[in-house]
Amino acid sequence: MSRMAIRYTPEDCAHLLSAVRTQQPLIQCLTNAVVTNFTANVLLALGAAPAMVDIPGEAAEFAPVASGVLVNLGTPTQSQRAAMVEAAEAARAAGTPWVLDPVAVGALSVRTAAARTLADLGPAIIRGNASEIMALAGAGTGGRGVDSTDTPAAAEAAARSLATATGAAVAVSGARDLVFGADGTGVGIANGHVLLTRVTGGGCALGAVMAAFLAVTPDAVLAAAAATGTYTxxxxxxxxxxxxxGSFAVALLDELAAVAPGDVAAALRLQALAPAALQQQGAL
Amino acid sequence: MSRMAIRYTPEDCAHLLSAVRTQQPLIQCLTNAVVTNFTANVLLALGAAPAMVDIPGEAAEFAPVASGVLVNLGTPTQSQRAAMVEAAEAARAAGTPWVLDPVAVGALSVRTAAARTLADLGPAIIRGNASEIMALAGAGTGGRGVDSTDTPAAAEAAARSLATATGAAVAVSGARDLVFGADGTGVGIANGHVLLTRVTGGGCALGAVMAAFLAVTPDAVLAAAAATGTYTxxxxxxxxxxxxxGSFAVALLDELAAVAPGDVAAALRLQALAPAALQQQGAL
Amino acid sequence: MSRMAIRYTPEDCAHLLSAVRTQQPLIQCLTNAVVTNFTANVLLALGAAPAMVDIPGEAAEFAPVASGVLVNLGTPTQSQRAAMVEAAEAARAAGTPWVLDPVAVGALSVRTAAARTLADLGPAIIRGNASEIMALAGAGTGGRGVDSTDTPAAAEAAARSLATATGAAVAVSGARDLVFGADGTGVGIANGHVLLTRVTGGGCALGAVMAAFLAVTPDAVLAAAAATGTYTxxxxxxxxxxxxxGSFAVALLDELAAVAPGDVAAALRLQALAPAALQQQGAL
Known part of the structure; x- marks a missing residue:
């Protein structure tokens, strides 16, 4: 257990926040109409540079220039769906890491098909709530609109299976956030606040933050954990x-700009999660 | 007059607010790009759950699952117009109550045609400013963009006629808000603040709140009045x-979350409106 | 130099702000999905009336009714691009002044083609950052997404050339904002704050404010300068x-509503810029 316990430290996460602020990565977002403004403001507050380039013919052009890409299926128009596949393919070809957020996958047919196509195009991180991750892994039928009807713990097996199948780090948001790697790594982040669930885009914007952290480390599990840690x-x-x-959403932008790496290191509660194999053997 | 005077009380409205908070109805919104974020945040603050599902192929899929639907014509792309008809037909078939907000109808041709089609698909509530209601009723040519050039009082005959023709409750926003039922019922709500007219989506978000209240009562006039009362x-x-x-919009979200049913009951100024027939006879 | 120095005074700009508040011009915006809400709120706070009419079939219908039009290429869907040409042509035919904001032109192919088409349709003002203005003038390849990689000073020759070629006033945003007229006029505005670069739409909304000021004066250079001065x-x-x-964006809306013409006159730092010819001759 000692290896797992020290694999990632709060200081590692804080160091990545410094790198984001220094490098100001350019993050291309193909995201939903509801949260596009908030997402751009979250990236700007954090110190990254948003570029909401999501039309066919430009999406592929921009992905190689971007330092990270977010593909979020919240309101997937036909044009945007075409642009998402373009962007994902161009990102993969160019080596630009990208995040897939399969909003409300499972319950709705168009985006479920789109999410399955996109999951095969090499996202570095797949991020969703428990119901979304279960649905994308084929282990559930989705939640209630954008709301999860399952807990992150209930989604653990599905998340680990999805990570293995896709090679992506899989992040499950909830009261405690969980991140799983394709190699069996598991990290819990026990920070956050319930008001995040009372602001639209509270989760969607986190996907963009993950793309910003992917721009400064090749370790997708660490990027997802550090992004989640900083954000929460x-x-x-x-x-x-x-x-x-209302005032929480405003203060969140202020605090994303104000929070120092040392603040993150001091407040972050990272937890190592036992590998599934050990859990199944009852070793833990 | 005594029957009218007591038909709805502030306590009835406060009771519905409690029901919304308890039941957390899932509200599907097909609304304009300008206000989609604010509308979702208003619903979340109130205690309802927004789902902005507005693409063809998903709109009809979701309406039977939703507890209420909002169709708002503010920026009606071709794709969204198709989805709106889909959603309205599916809502009608499934018995999901829905609200029509015919933004800027009258002056603009595409949305005027769409609004007439939608008005025939059984909305439970039609909500607009005076010029919009008059234009949809065939009694005017629309306002100045999204701004009314008529007063709610001037729209009363048109609103009553539209209610009778469609079977919907018709809500007219203004300095004093008015709601009319197909059976001749009329309610005035003398609350609100002029700053609501200085925030984009001040009226559009109210349409979504009405859909949330429709989810907890079969009485569309009461739902419109209680939604208007809580919001104002x-x-x-x-x-x-x-x-x-700027700070008003933020505080409005905070207050939608904080306002207690008792606060609404204490502050709400409901007024019974005399039936049109009595007014015409000069009896009042 | 004395003629240039007094061509526009802070009092001229303050006077136009009064006119905007009195006339409440109706401003049609065809703008990007990211900033449409903030842009509408900026116009409302200022005292103008926004109308985000951007679909084919309605865009041309509305432009003759509007007092000013904004065309912003931030997220130009196919439908919106068609509507933009419609609106620009209708605005030109009707004499409605309009503003072109060629967001991220140069680096991205679809919008670059659209921007060149639109620049030929008679905008009264073209507004962008230094890299955008240089790219549209054919003097550069664009910036980094929406961020400029050039300074306003570096863009001066390109801006002057673009003004001459199109007949538009050309406004270049940056730490010091510059405005150039087709007749060689040049104005600098040395106001503003770096937080404007940390809010998405900080520049885009200024384009809408320029359209509002165009509605109250036929002098496009003065309109651009007065809009920039009021906003900054x-x-x-x-x-x-x-x-x-976060709190800056909220306060900006409050201050756009609260700032008095006298406040603008007192705080505005206008600077006359020497004509290019004099600069080239080393006379200054």
């Missing part, structure tokens, strides 16, 4: 300043 | 905290 | 109230 620590700080969901 | 009481509270339109 | 003075005031980019 900022959320905890914002919640202390907020009077409700 | 929250607006009054937000205005007391605001320094201008 | 409000930004300076907002920055004093802000804790970060």
């Amino acid at each position: 620590v900022a959320a905890e700080r914002a919640a202390r300043l907020a009077s409700g969901p | 009481v929250a607006a009054e509270r937000a205005a007391r905290l605001a320094s201008g339109p | 003075v409000a930004a300076e005031r907002a920055a004093r109230l802000a804790s970060g980019p």
Whole structure:
């Protein structure tokens, strides 16, 4: 267990935040109409540079220039779906890491087909709530709209299986966030605040933050964990300043800009998760 | 007059707010690009669950699952117009109540045709400003963009006629909001604040709130009145905290989350409106 | 130099702000999905009336009714590109002044073609960052996504050439904003705050504000300068109230509503720029 326990430290995550701020990675977002403004503002607050390039003919042109790409299926118009495949293929060919967020996959037919196609195009991270990850892994039928009807713990087996099948790191958001690697690595992040569920795009914007962290490390599990850690620590700080969901969203942007790497290192609660094999053997 | 005077009380409206918070209805929104983020945040703040499912092939799939649907014609792309008809037909077939907001109908040809088609598909509530309601009823040519050039009082005859023709409750927003039922019922809500007109989507988001209230009562006039009452009481509270339109929009979200049913009951100023017949006879 | 120095005064700009507040011009915006909400709220806060009419069949219908039009190429879907040409042609035919914002032109092929077509349709103002203006003038290859990789000073020759070629006033945003007229006029505006670069749409919304000022003066250089001056003075005031980019965006809306013409006149730092010919001759 000692190896797992020290695989990633809060200091590793804090170091990546410094790198994001220094390198200001250019993040291409193909995301839904509901959260595109908030997502761009989250990236700007963090210190990254958003570029919402999501039309056919430009999506593939931009992916090789970008440092990271987010593909989010929240409101997938026909034009956007074509652009998403373009961008994913161009990102893969150019070596630009990209994040897939299969919003509401399972319950809705068009995006479910799109998500399966995209999952085969080499995302570095797949991010969703428990119901979405289960549905994409073929282990469930999706949640209630964008809301999960399952807990992250219930999605663990599906997430590990999806990571193995796709080679992607799989991040499951919830009261405790979980990240699994294709090699069996598992990390829990026990930060965050319930107000994140009362702001639209609270999860969607995290996908963009993950793309920004992918731009500064080749380790997708670490990128997902560090992004989640930075975002949820900022959320905890914002919640202390907020009077409700409106002022929380504003304070979250302020705190994403203000939070120092040392703040993240001090507040982050990372947990090593035992490999599935050990769990199944009852060794833990 | 006594029957009318007590038909709906502030306590009825407050009771419905409690029901929305308890049941957390899932509200499908097909709405315009300008206000989709604010609308989702308003629903989340209120305690409902937004799902902005507005593409062909998914819109009809989701409407039977949703507890209420909003169709708002603010920026009606071709794809969205097709999805709106899909969603309205599926909602009608499944018994999911839905709200039609015919933004800027009258002056603009594409949406005027779409609004007429949709008005025949059984909306439970039609919501608009005075010029929009008059234009949809065939009694006017629309306003100035999204702004009304008529007062709610001037739209009363058109609203009553539209309610009778469609069977929908017809809600007319303005300094005093009015709601009319197909059976001749009329309710005035004398709450609100002028800052609501300085935030884009101030009216559009109210349409989504009406859909949330429709999910907890079969009485469309009461749903429209209770939604309007909750929203405008929250607006009054937000205005007391605001320094201008930016901080007002933030405070409105905070107050939609914070306002208690008892606060609504205490602050709501409902007014019974005399039936048109009595008005015409000069009896009042 | 004395003629140049007094051509436009801060009082001229303040006077136009009063006119915008009095006339409440109706501004049609065909803009990108990321910033459409913020842009509408900026116009409302300022005292103008936004109308985001951007679909084919309605775009041309509305442009003659509008007092000013904004065409912004940030996320140009196929439908929106068709509507933009429609709106620009209808605006030109009707005499409605319009603003072109060629976001990220140069690096991306679809919008570059669209921007060149639109630049020939008689915009009154072309607004962009230095890299965008240089790319549209044929003097550069564009920036890094939406970010400029050139300074306004470096873009001066390209901006002057673009103004001469199109007849439009050309506004270049940056730490110091510059505006050039087709007749050789040049104005610098040395106001603003770096937080404007940390909010998505900080520049895009300024394009809409320019359209609002075009509605109250036939002098496009003055309209661009007065819009920039009002916006950047409000930004300076907002920055004093802000804790970060989230609260800055909120405060900017509050300050756009609160700033008085006298405040603008007092704070605005206008600078006359020497004609290119004099600069080339080393006379200055």
